[in-house]
Amino acid sequence: MTTTKTKKNTEKVAIKKDVKTHPLIIGPRMTEKGAIGAEKGIYTFNVARTANKNEIKKAIKMLYNVTPIKISVIQITAKTKTRGNVIGKQSGGKKAVVHLKKGEKITFA
Numbered sequence: 001m002t003t004t005k006t007k008k009n010t011e012k013v014a015i016k017k018d019v020k021t022h023p024l025i026i027g028p029r030m031t032e033k034g035a036i037g038a039e040k041g042i043y044t045f046n047v048a049r050t051a052n053k054n055e056i057k058k059a060i061k062m063l064y065n066v067t068p069i070k071i072s073v074i075q076i077t078a079k080t081k082t083r084g085n086v087i088g089k090q091s092g093g094k095k096a097v098v099h100l101k102k103g104e105k106i107t108f109a
Contacts, residue, residue: 073095
């Protein structure tokens with residue numbers, strides 16, 4: 001069984017490709033603590049599990065045109081969640097805390 005793309009599907013894909021993205025940067029991590037840090041030039045991002053500090057620094061520089069001074073990478077541990085008798089697992093991940101030069105800011109749309 002083969003599938004074909006319709007015109008509408010290709011138009012939707014074209015719209016998504018216009019947005020600046022990078023395979024290592026999943027997205028910003030929006031929390032109260034992150035909002036307080038953003039005022040001081042400290043931003044938090046969810047990143048791919050395979051990403052390292054150098055790759056993250058290059059990706060941030062390319063996406064947002066800012067120069068990170070310091071990057072901290074933190075592993076997020078997987079957690080077990082119980083709902084009734086069903087036991088599930090919430091996947092972990094990795095996050096990066098990026099410190100920028102004084103005066104530089106990142107704006108999220």
